[in-house]
Amino acid sequence: MNELDQKINRYFLGLVVRKDLVKTVKGNAIVPSYVLEYLLGQYCATSDEATIQTGIETVKEILAKHYVHRNEAGLIRSNIKEKGRYKVIDKIGVALNDKVNAYQAEFENLGIKKVVVDSGTVKKHPKLLVGGVWCICDIEYEFNEEKDASPWILASLKPIQLSHFDYDGYLEARKQFTTSEWIDVLLQSIGLNPEVFGRRSKLIQLIRLIPFCERNYNLIELGPKGTGKSHIFSEFSPHGTLVSGGEATLAKLFINNTTGKIGLVGYWDVVAMDEFAGSNKKPDIKLIDTLKNYMANKSFNRGTGPQGAEASMVFIGNTSHNVPYMLKHGNLFMDLPETYRNTDGQAILDRMHWYLPGWEMENLRSEMFSEGYGFVVDYLAEVLRSLRSQDYSDRYQKHFSLSSDISTRDRDGINKTFSGLMKILFPHGEVSVEEIEELLRFSIEGRKRVKDQLMRVDPTYGNVHFIYLDSSKQTKNVTTLEEEEYPHYYHTTFFDGEEGTSDANGRADALVVCSDAGLAPEVVLKEKHLTFQENQKGISFDDLLGPYLRGTTSITITDPYIRLFYQIRNFMEFLETIVKHKAQDEEIAVHLVTMEDEFKGEQQKETFEKIKESSNAVGINFTWEFDNTGTIHARNIVTNHGWKIALDRGLDIFQHYEMNDTFTFANRLQQYRPCKAFEVTFIRHKEKTHK
Template structure:
């Protein structure tokens, strides 16, 4: 275990589990992760390896004996008959037989129907009536001559979810973790490896948890396939249900007028609508009207009087185009059905509190999944559910206020998102001013993304200045990442159907940020000048060629000082930097390149061999490469010096790209830098009268 794993086990004993165990025990059992983690939490919630191994075998044995596979349902029914009583794990739903005035259970995998269940159990577990619940049940078989009576008897039923939760203990334990540690604890708890995600990507993942801790929260996520959009709503919590877009009907979601039965929003904390996108789909107009009213007023009416509900709504859909294409030709909603983009459906979109940019999420790969410790997911689900009773929306008021230009609906979206993030990260309070500002900006950005796209569709929407003020009334402008990456597409009107691009850059309020981010579009300028650039995490379109190339062209000597050219990926970054030098020099020129770095404590010999190989390779392309280890161990600054008058200061050195599939030859992130997501970094270009490379060379 690493230090964080040990800390989790110390402060949350018996409530955490090693996340790779789910795959170990799952086998061919088609059950949600929270079912498996419930069992693992009973037998493997420890850091003792011997106990874990014993627990794994126990859980496997329980699944082998009691989980019902559909193709073995006949055998299980026979076992119940022969033994008279048997325990099964299955998904159970219940219907009211109004003719016989009894409740009847349906066992999904076992294939049993009309199993009598008492009213007391229904009152205790009303979700059985809607969507079904995974349960551990004791079933009995008692044959009777009465043809109307079922021989199957349900003697006991226990939903698979946590039965007790101590909120005060949770708050006290949270205080023992730093913010960074806590974010990583939550990432590991939902099964993700925090080491491969940057800060912004981690926060985006955690936004997916807000519907679980905020009542009536409306979240939209659009993005490419394979990024895990629906996973958290189907696998993570027993309080959420995932509905396919084609199955979403008025009767299923709200109320069945024939039976009078309340729909999903009346029983579940989160209702996620999968497959929401699809430009050819034609949603029911009556469903859209009811959704529109529910999302705005937290109630619905289908002729039986107003009914209130607290379910948060999540809309998930796949995009079929990249961001630049969508912004150039239409908008970021272009893959949604036309019904949602016309005057009636726009009201649904306007009620979204946050628009999650799924295109920033990479396709899930094996190294993205955690093998560390995290909360048993049904414990975290109960934590989030209990937080629905709290309101943290005003936690920024001491330091910041929203621009008066922001409407009530926009303000509600920002406040609910901010409140949700504060509950998730700082349920105990204790957030610094900088941390509060980070979450407030993040909340504003997601709501701005909604409104900006609506303004592109319909120009009657009033323009909004999405900004906030600090206690000294200094104004800070908030922009979306897409706005910074593609300003030439982002700020154009397409609402009138004209093909002509209408650039409205002049209408953008001046940013008060000292070092505004810029887009890759205007990195490579023909006239070299001093400047300072800031890039956001997940920004794309950046390459060494566009960033450094013009400043390296014409240099005869280049010195790179970077203490972190040690590991394979860092050496590969450096090799790509050398490729940039090669591309920006004439074929008949030779360039001296000198690297000053530090020796790796554990793999120094391998590091030397790699640098020697690079030097050998350089000799064939007109590069005279030398390198030296700094023996003093005092170098920390990272910069590039050229003999023709430029110093490039880099706060991250050449390590500007996030993890990508480095060993996969058939991905563009591997082949072309501009398709990689960046880490947050800054670079400063300084004109120098004279530069002197330092350090002894090793040839």
């Protein structure tokens, strides 16, 4: 175990489980993760390896004996008949049969129906009536010759979810973790490896938890396939349900006028609508009207009078185009059915509190899944559920205020997102001003993404300046990442084809760095400072550094971290940029100052020798030196024709990508890689030639 795993086990003893165990025990059981982790939590919630191994075997045995596979349902039914009583794990739905005045259960995998359930059980677990619940049940068999009588008897029923937890103990234990540690604990708890995600990506993942802790929260996520959009809502919590877009009917979601039966929003904390996108789909207009009213007023009326509910709504869909295409040819809602983009449907989009940019999430790969310790998910689900009754939306107002230009609806979206993030990250209330500002900016960005795209759909929406003020009344502007990456497309569309418009942050310089090659103007070299956000794409050494290297005959690069394979590969790509920007008949001296690897210094030297040999053939005279004094911290590039380029991260500006996958464009072209947050400063200096 690493230090964080040890800390989790120390302060949450018995409430955490090693996340790779889910795959170990799952086998071919088609069952949500929270069901498996419930069992693992009973037998494997420990750091003792011997106990874990014994617990794994116990859980496997329980699943083998009691989990009902559909293709083995006949065998299980036979076991019940022969033994008289048998325990099963299955998904159970209950309905009222008014002909016999009784509640009757249907077992999804076992395939038995009309199993009588007493009223007390239904009152205690009302979600049995809507959508079905995973349960551990004792079933008895007693044949009865009466007509229509079922031989199956429900002896006991226990939904698979935590019955209680110590909330005060949770808050006290949270205090023992730094913010970064706590974020990593939560990432591991939802099954992700925090080591492969940057800060921004981690926060985006945690946004998906807000609907579980914030009542009536409306979230939309559109992005490419395979990024794990629906996983949280289908696997994470017994309080959320995932509905396919084609199954989202008025009766199923809200109320059945024929039976008077309340729909999903009346029983579940979160209702997620999958497959929401698809430009050819034609949603029910009445469903859209009811959704619109519910998302605005937290109530619905289907002829039986107003009904209140607090379910959060999540809308998930796939995009079929990349971001620059959508911005150039339409908007970031362009893959939704046209019905949602006309006048009535726009009202639903305007009620979204946050637009999660799914295109920033990479396709899930094996190294992205956690093998460390995290909360048993039903424990975390209960924690989040208990936070639904609290309100943290005003926690920023002592230090910051929103611009009066921001409407009430925009303000609600920002406040609810901020409240949700505070509950998730700082439930104990101990938070710095800098951390409050980080969450506030993040909350504003997601709502701005909604409003900016609505302005593209319908120009009658007024332009809103998403600005906030600090305690000294200094104004601060917020932009979306797409705005930073593609300012030409972003602002051309806004202003009816007028080109050259830059945003309030003066990001015209970023246009040179980030826009498509065919659109970028001729680069004029000047002193400047650029800041790039995490996950920003469209950045390459060629565009960022190339113009400032053209014409030099000597370059010195100082970077203490050119040791690991990916760092040396970055350096090799930097040399490629030099080659691209020099004439074939020129030679350039490149000198590297770095630190020797403590354990693999000889291998590092061998690699540099290979680079030297290769560079000679293309007109690069490569030399290097090791400075192991520990005094080199600044990372910069100095040319002998008057420029110093200060890179706060050195050449290590890109996030992890598949280096060994020949067929991934991120492997071959830097502009398709998401970058880390970094800054670069271009400074004129006196000529200095390396000797």
